[in-house]
Amino acid sequence: MKKKIALTGGGTAGHVSLNQAIIPSLIENNYEVMYIGSRDGIEKELISENFPTLPYASISSGKLRRYFSLENISDSFRVVKGVFDSIQILIKNKPDVIFSKGGFVSVPVAIAAKLLRIPLLIHESDVTPGLANKIAMPFAKHIFTVFHETLEYVDQSKATCSGAVIREELLVGNRLNALKKVGFSGNKAVLFVMGGSQGSDVLNGAIRSNLSILQNTYDIIHLCGKDKVSKEHQFIDGYVQIEYVSEGLNDLLHLADVVVSRAGSNSIYEFLALRIPMLLIPLSAQKSRGDQVLNAQLFEKQGFALVLQEEELSPEAFLEKVQQLEERKSHMRQVMEQSEMPKTPRQMVELIEKYQ
Incomplete structure (x- = not known):
């Protein structure tokens, strides 16, 4: 019986490239793979172009900002809608695990994963976690980091420095x-x-x-x-x-x-x-x-x-x-x-x- 995994992450190519890299290996390991991303982000373009038959589900998402902006108000409603979008998608597809690469689109998926009790794994590439991953990390079952120094900024009881991953x-x-x-x-x-x-x-x-x-x-x-x-x-x-x-x-x-x-x-x-x-x-x-x-x-x-x-x-x-x-x-x-x-x-x- 195939295992099911949902991948998420987007906003920049850096939040998609690892997911792109592991898709072929996941399929080889008998995983049924789907992608959850925004409706018009770079993740949709990259996944559709490189994996045209891979199921792609779009959700509403808002940009997360560290500074005051009136757009934060409207975007917060988009995030809430994204949570409901994600819940519907996850209930329909029933993944066994979710792997998140970060970026603002991943936050609604992480919240939905927690609500539905689906294991969430997060990957953080930079020395200090981005805002999206910071918000999502409390919901994660495990966190992977590229840099050893990043372990200082996360819950070390559920974190591993896995190192960088590059496409073969x-x-x-x-x-x-x-x-x-x-x-x-x-x-x-x-x-x-x-x-x-x-x-x-x-x-x-x-x-x-x-x-x-x-x-x-x-x-x-x-x-x-x-x-x-x-x-x-x-x-x-x-x-x-x-x-x-x-x-x-x-x-x-x-x-x-x-x-x-x-x-x-x-x-x-x-x-x-x-x-x-x-x-x-x-x-x-x-x-x-x-x-x-x-x-x-x-x-x-x-x-x-x-x-x-x-x-x-x-x-x-x-x-x-x-x-x-x-x-x-x-x-x-x-x-x-x-x-x-x-x-x-x-x-x-x-x-x-x-x-x-």
Whole structure:
């Protein structure tokens, strides 16, 4: 008899990527899988695109804010409606366990899970829990963390540092396929730039303002975000702009010699697993809860990355940091080689089975 699991999480690609990674392993382990997400969030787009036959159930959800806003009032009603939506979905589908990756859409599902006494497992990727996971954690049977430091912020009696999980296909890439896709000769080192699923205007600007100098050393693959391709820079040899990669990311990463990126937990652990030296420009604490700043600091402390804070970002400071990255990349790779490899999706599924 098949076991049933409901996955939830959304708002950003980071709240979906782990769920995407473990779906094939869950199916291999005889699970009947469904996804609960918002009606128009990125999670619906990613799940529908990558798993078109997977059942997807939509619920009402509201954005959770740490600051005062009149929208918090209307969004609180959306969350309440989302709880009722979730209850109906869970009663109909009767999952044996729910696995939540966080994001605002997961809160109504977590509350419904508690009301219906369905075991809830939560995964937290960042050093400090996000607001959605903070709200949901009291309802959880078990909490998985990526960082050991996160255990200080959760109920340790029901928490495990499981480490990072990356998709197995990322470990196998074809450089020739990537060269063909981007049209590079392969004679230069490759700088890979990634500003998160939404792209980063400040990072995009830093790259483009230094493009002529950077191209003396690198060919550049620039994941710039949806609708953020620069027409001015569209036909420059050795510089390729891509809005978002849904297929072939593994090939592109295996072509990268160094990377410049935001500091989302999922991405930086993928770079670490592939031993790609990185310059991290975390999302400013003024624009977020500061989770990326902490992620970046820990990676810098361990010797995996250089860090440039967004408040200190200028074309000159950026170029200086990239030059330092080039000088230190060999040593960084040596340090990375001594680090523990992230878990595979199969190993994560084993943990889900152990703690449900």
